[in-house]
Amino acid sequence: MSTDNYYIRRRLLSSLTAHLDQPEITVLVGPRQSGKTTILKRLESELRAGGRKTLWLNLDFEDDFRHVASEGALLQKIQLELGSGGGVVFIDEIQRRENAGLFLKGLYDQGLPWKFVVSGSGSIELKEKISESLVGRKRLFELSTVSFGEFADFRTGYRYTDRLRDYFRTEPSKTDQLFREYLMYGGYPRVVLADTHQEKMATINEIFRSYLEKDIVYLLRVEKSESFSNLVRVLATQSGKMVSYSELSATLGLSLATVKLYLWYLEKTYIIDKVTPWYTNIRKEITKAPVYYFRDIGLRNFAAGSFGALSDSEAGFAFQNVIHAMLKERFPLADSTIHYWRTKDKAEVDFVLRSGDTVTPLEVKYRDMKKLDVRRSFLGFLTRYHPEFGYIVNRNYSDEALICQTRVRCLPYWELMFEEAFP
Incomplete structure (x- = not known):
């Protein structure tokens, strides 16, 4: 059986490959379990097949983590594995390294002969502080969960990769069937690859639990994890609707400041996006009630208790949520x-x-x-x-x-x- 039965091709791969020839550090960020390690492993495999030397370190493993205790320790390991003739160094889960931004800045400023590619999950430390420390020294790439285009390409066996638009036009009922599945289960790679509803449910549950334990409790030190989880569930039922901070505060029994902090955490860890109202007077955009959308519709459905079983009324809001994700993919620029x-x-x-x-x-x-x-x-x-x-x-x-x-x-x-x- 082809390995493509188990691997979902990601469109970001070509952009990552193109950036390998640039001196800046390649930084890959995105939600936990969106496929960052998989896409970088694919990239490393292609490099090796082309004869380039690579080194892979995963900081989740203690044996690899010890090599980033200092710049000197890492350079010693790189020299041992790659020599001084160049190569590509991959560091996965870089957010595990304290002061990761300053650490990478120190490496970059030495003008070393090796290309650095690093990745990390939804850590605020990673995105905020690395961005701060590596101004002019890095290119940030964001890998979301699988888009509908990537999902449809995978589910049709990559027979229509360059002709997906023709496929959608010619096969409306098959397209609708694919979209209904995507609308119910979303795009986390492991969920897409799971065969049965029960397996998909167990997988999305594990992803949500892992997010709470690793990102929210461990990294962000949130003590009220149950209240945080309840906030996610309430937001899921209000996705696409205007949100009142004071109502959330009263419903959850949390202070207004805590509600806003938790919402900020959810944004920075790639779970939700905030959409503000449009006014010709920009001050009003900041003060008026926002709307929140989930980055992944499957996680939204799971949090709302409708994973794999959307009612007609819920399907409309889920559809709107997916359209937001499509628009965000089409309009990523700052302006x-x-x-x-x-x-x-x-x-x-x-x-x-x-x-x-x-x-x-x-x-x-x-x-x-x-x-x-x-x-x-x-x-x-x-x-x-x-x-x-x-x-x-x-x-x-x-x-x-x-x-x-x-x-x-x-x-x-x-x-x-x-x-x-x-x-």
């Missing part, structure tokens, strides 16, 4: 931000994409569409702000019309994965 829009009279648009001075409204509809149907709220946004483009993302329908001088496009969700979706 592109994702918001929502809501007025005092409760007119709302699910997403507003802001890129420089350009704003683009995007409405999400899970139900089957037969014609281009524009809600009053969406129409209100068009008449008030006159954007050049607007989008209605749904499950199966394509159309286009000029409405209030705005070019409104109706797209099936999978079109968001392709460059042609946005002019």
Whole structure:
């Protein structure tokens, strides 16, 4: 049996490979168990097959950890294994090393002949302090859980890798079947690879427990792990809805400051994303109620008690959650931000994409569409702000019309994965 039956190809691999020839340290971050070790092992395997020397250290193992006790200890190990002629040094779980940022800075500033590639799980230390210490010395890559495109590519045996768009167009019922599975179980690699519902349930439970124990209790020293877990569960039931900090505080019996701190932890450890409202007055974005989306829809479903069994009403919010993830994948740049829009009279648009001075409204509809149907709220946004483009993302329908001088496009969700979706 082909190894591709067990390995999910990740699109980030090509970017990581391309960066190997750059002097900066390659830093791979992302949620726990999103596949960081697997993708780096694949990269190392390809390098070795091409004749390049590599060294692999996993700081979860004590025998490897001792080699990073000091710069001198690590250089001694590298010299022993690779010699002085160059090579690639992989350090997995770098967040285990105290002051990892300063440690890596010291190595980089020596102008050594070896390329360093490091990875770490959802540690705030890793992302915040390494970013601070390694300004101009690193390139940060983020590996999320498996996207729907990667999932569909894997499940179709990579027969349509360069023709996925054609596959989605030609096989709508098979595409819908794949998407329903993804919508229920999400994209954690081990969950995708598990065969049965029971195995998937056991796996997502273990991933959540591991996250609480290793990231929240051990690394962040959160004492009220049960309250933290309850916050995740409450958020899961409110995914895609406006969140009131004071209501969360009252529901969970936590102070307002603690609620905000825990939410910040959840963002920094790659569990949730915060979406703020869009206003022409940017001060209001900061003060008004945000909306939270889960990075992985399977984890959201597990926390909400609907893993593998979404009701129709839940499926709509789950669909919106996945659309947010697709948009985030398409608009990763700092000058592109994702918001929502809501007025005092409760007119709302699910997403507003802001890129420089350009704003683009995007409405999400899970139900089957037969014609281009524009809600009053969406129409209100068009008449008030006159954007050049607007989008209605749904499950199966394509159309286009000029409405209030705005070019409104109706797209099936999978079109968001392709460059042609946005002019």
